[in-house]
Amino acid sequence: MSTSSYQPAPRSDAEALDDTTEKSGNERNVTSADAALAPELLVRMHDLMLKARLLEERLIRMQKQGDGYFWIGGPGEEAFNVPLGMLVDRGEGVFHDYLHLHYRSSATLLAMGADPVDALRQMKNVASDPYSGGRNFAGHPSIRKWNVVPVSSPIEVQYSMAPGTAYAQKRAGGHGITIVTGGDAGTAEGDFPTCLVWTSRPGHELPVLIIVTNNQWGISTAGATQHGEKRISDRGKAFGIKCMTIDGNDPENSYHQIKRAMDYIRTERKPVLMEAMVSRLYGHSSSSGANYVQEEADCLMTFEKKLEERGILTRAHIDELRAKYTQELLDASKRVREEAQPEGSTIYDHVFAETNIVGLAAAKSRATANGRGN
Amino acid sequence: MSTSSYQPAPRSDAEALDDTTEKSGNERNVTSADAALAPELLVRMHDLMLKARLLEERLIRMQKQGDGYFWIGGPGEEAFNVPLGMLVDRGEGVFHDYLHLHYRSSATLLAMGADPVDALRQMKNVASDPYSGGRNFAGHPSIRKWNVVPVSSPIEVQYSMAPGTAYAQKRAGGHGITIVTGGDAGTAEGDFPTCLVWTSRPGHELPVLIIVTNNQWGISTAGATQHGEKRISDRGKAFGIKCMTIDGNDPENSYHQIKRAMDYIRTERKPVLMEAMVSRLYGHSSSSGANYVQEEADCLMTFEKKLEERGILTRAHIDELRAKYTQELLDASKRVREEAQPEGSTIYDHVFAETNIVGLAAAKSRATANGRGN
């Protein structure tokens, strides 16, 4: 059927994907899954969450020490972003997932297999930064070979672009989906409803996982002061889009809910709007100080306690892991510090593309699909 | 309290303003009011509807005869637009209603007391066109003394501006509200949700009657092919905005529903989203031929039949009225034909304003309000 490794679940989970946000009245109600995941999966998830956290902490440190001009990232979102990355069907072209990410998505990339050193390179704006060649801020990746569309600073624009990749995927057949994610405050921009309108056109529903990571802040502005919505996910209802608001601080729950949503999208080829409640653990960015926020729930801490209680991991093991990754990242940052800065004359490179790279990939994946008798 | 002539109803009708769109499942369900209006009101309403229709038909004729380059207007919307205009609190400044209208709103203006000859002047782009001095298309009025904001061709932008006038009104106190209206297809633009977000900010809800006149078309494109929403008005629900979808082809029902919504907005100072189902009786514009469409419900015909049946008007009287207005409009169009075209050199006039006209009006109405011990 396709070059994708995805195997659809034996039965469609569409019926199981109720609108789980209906039950409560005024307060933000979030669902929590009950089924436990296999220990190996939990260990792997923890490993990635820890590594993602330490990567962000290294980036913050680099910026504070003058090894970078600006930091923005996702510490506090690991319990959602890691499961998301683990569940991505990674690859190039329409038979794999497209990702239109937020500047807080580093944990998703790590879970997909990104090398953390590349994030350090972008922080230090060295020529070897594979995401932008030293042009863009930290937290703004671009990985074409995995369908990771360039993250751009303007908030929310990715929601206007997502229907395009999804349209191509729907037409191609297969199980590839488009994943788009951004913050809560940004949903006030017109691009968010553009995504709702364009993914729910009758007869042309699109396979998009529309994510809002709700940390209840836009820089210094509390969401509750600007948003009359009880739940942001309610905005999908008028369009007949499946909507859910989930506890994004619980990685097991996130895994279940994302999987359920993805199974539905992969098979039904229709959108799901998922709001994930998450924390913002180091404030908005380096501009706001990038210090640890005591008041917010720390998903890593909670998860580690849970794993200890369940006897899946020991504190000693965790400490060891933490020390190891910390050292690795420190060493890596030292290496990156020595790498060359881009030359001024390179500013004229790539203003125009010489060849149609994305078109070639599409042709190739079409050919492969055809080769498989599809 | 204010210079407005509006007297609030003895009790707030807020409770009566249920979400009347909930009852049905799949089909577009619309409410219909039962209470009959006083005969004089019905006669006045009919008079305005008829005059509005004949005005549009005169404009169409003018364009077809070469007395104008382009026609767009509202034949088919009279049963909604006339009651709306009758219920407007007309005047200048924050203690009266602001109107951010659509290019199909001529009947609302007529019901507010506009002179039909001014619409002919804009059609013929003569210098005496009070709306734009021969600069803008027919159907693009501007009447500052009645708070009618200039209608502009770009679709939907008025929904982004409406929160501004309403914010001023809420702050001023009084009962003035902002009315914004536009078509169904245009709700796909980001400006429509901008209006929903900005009018429902917690603690800063704004007194706006957010209208969508749903004729189920955007030029040649059927709404059902582009919109997954069962009812456009459902989009307000996530924001806690009172929502209603009404039969805009029935003027009595429109009158009741608009009045009910306005009473709520004037007293509660919160928004209502009202979708009015209407007809598009002469197609989109002169670009699409501007010929009468047999398939659509004609609110004027239906209303006249009803008035005849109820013995409120006779066919003979209606025919006489029709003949009279037709002649008057024909005569007026002949006079307008003789009026001078604007001079080319005037293109540089009013690029910049010399005085703050709108500021003066605001200062004046503040002074009046203060004079009244407010």
Next chain:
Amino acid sequence: MATMVQAIRMALHVGEERLGVTDVFGEDVGPPLGGVFTATQGLKTAWNSPLDERGIIGTAIGLALAGQCPVAEIQFVDYVFNTIDLLKLAGGMSWSSNGDWNCPLVVMTPVGSGIHGSIYHSHSFDGMATHIPGWKIVMPSTPRDAYGLMLSAIKDPNPVMFLAPKALLRAKAAPGEEIPGEPADERQLSKMIDAPLGDRSQWTPQWPDTPDMFIPIGEARTVRKGRDLTVVTYGRMVAVCTKAAEELVSEGVDVEVIDLRTLWPYDWKTLKESIERTSRLLVVNEDTEVTNFGEHIIRRTVEECFYVLSSPPKLLAGAAVPGIGLADNLEHASVPQRAGIAKTMRELAQHQP
């Protein structure tokens, strides 16, 4: 003898058949209408979008990134101004990712005045478009160029803006300017590819067999050779300038008229050669005259050709007012007209330093 709108339609058809075009879309672009100017009638990949320009440009970008080949229409360029951020992102996609991605899409949109379009159906976009890096900008003045430039736009691996002068959409080609393969009889062409009035659900077009005739992006066309003055223009103003130039022949004034065709990256070689030869320059376009693309041409000319100039280079452009008024007098006072152009040509050509 195709009109420009027929030429565009035929090019889009060739695009669908042979160049990989996957989506021709926008407001009223699909059946039944096929575009408010009929540019997209009968195309197999044409579809109607929601009324949402941000969605149109955003979706075009997404399609492009997924290796599709979209041609998105903005119904009138007057309605593109809420998407400038997205256009900038498309133009920066390759550069920002340091060449990791490219973003191959075409945006086509009618521009300019001349159809009594009033304030919001008369806008030009050349000024802003050329200020957005990463885009190629083309603007044909004949059906044949429209055909060939559209094919090149489709083939280009970058975002290309195809600005169609709306007043020329229904104008026919000059004799000798046919598109190879189109039927000689224009009524026959119309029967083949124009949708019938009334019910169109059963209709299918019969496309003439027209070739892959690419007009390269970046090549100007010298419409009229001349000795005394170089006029650089494009779009609707090409024919107006050419007529003005012909008016002056009897007075012994010999004007060269260059149709830029591609505004970015433009054909400086041709311009420079001409300016050095005539030693005088007039730039004519319809856009408002402040921070106008013609000012760039003039700036570059004074920077590189200052000492050959025998008269001050000049710009004739739209008046710097917020719109073009509906009444004829207003439109004529706002946009360069033939008489005024001829007068300026005469003055510049006869100017004595």
Next chain:
Amino acid sequence: MATMVQAIRMALHVGEERLGVTDVFGEDVGPPLGGVFTATQGLKTAWNSPLDERGIIGTAIGLALAGQCPVAEIQFVDYVFNTIDLLKLAGGMSWSSNGDWNCPLVVMTPVGSGIHGSIYHSHSFDGMATHIPGWKIVMPSTPRDAYGLMLSAIKDPNPVMFLAPKALLRAKAAPGEEIPGEPADERQLSKMIDAPLGDRSQWTPQWPDTPDMFIPIGEARTVRKGRDLTVVTYGRMVAVCTKAAEELVSEGVDVEVIDLRTLWPYDWKTLKESIERTSRLLVVNEDTEVTNFGEHIIRRTVEECFYVLSSPPKLLAGAAVPGIGLADNLEHASVPQRAGIAKTMRELAQHQP
């Protein structure tokens, strides 16, 4: 010795107290933050808006039409590009209604590079802004001008765009350039009007008593008189050009530097007088160099002053690439730097026709 951001804040305070300002609003403009650059701390009418630039500009228009006096902030000009249609409508409100309405609002927004802002915190807007009719555009280069231009912007019955060079926001005034009434000690000023770190809920500013000192819109300021070359610039480039000019004194090159201050309507009288005197022109700004506002100045100069020019007028501006890269080398190669400016000044001043 106020910084520019303090000067803006004091002007907004005077606006609230004496000029009728009703709303200072935008993203993070209200408490607790008071603006990402602190420009709106402690203002009584400051409030936070949703993250929605279209809503910000639209609401500002609505407030203006209702006779209010709004100052709306776009947090970085890099995020204004989805509102160009609304800016055009605001600019056309008076004209389109033939003078029935006016639309008195101020949009303030930080522009330009110089703080390692990378692709989306380094944009300039002078090119596009001056291409939108109906707006007045101001851009200060000193705290004092920022103060006086903001007061004039607030008082003007038209839409005014206040472009604040972000690299200068924290720069202090030069001695002698104080705002009348501000305390002599800058620490004292900071104590009075800068919000404290930590909890600010109990804090109220103590405003110094500064006067209604209007810097008229449309008046340039000659920063440095000179004989050999006229340099026209604005914003961050004023100080850079002035320093470059001073470098050249020892070489006997005497450069006049004019700070335009108002980009539209600009002070052509002062420019023309200077150009006719020095016979040479250099325009310097940060915006990308194609369809750049400086090209307008050059076009007008060659149209009106051609025969006084002793060397080709020249533009130094930003490279025509999609953004300004983060790495120092990239930023320096993208935006005019002091050394390059001095070199060009020298070349122009010493140029022999």
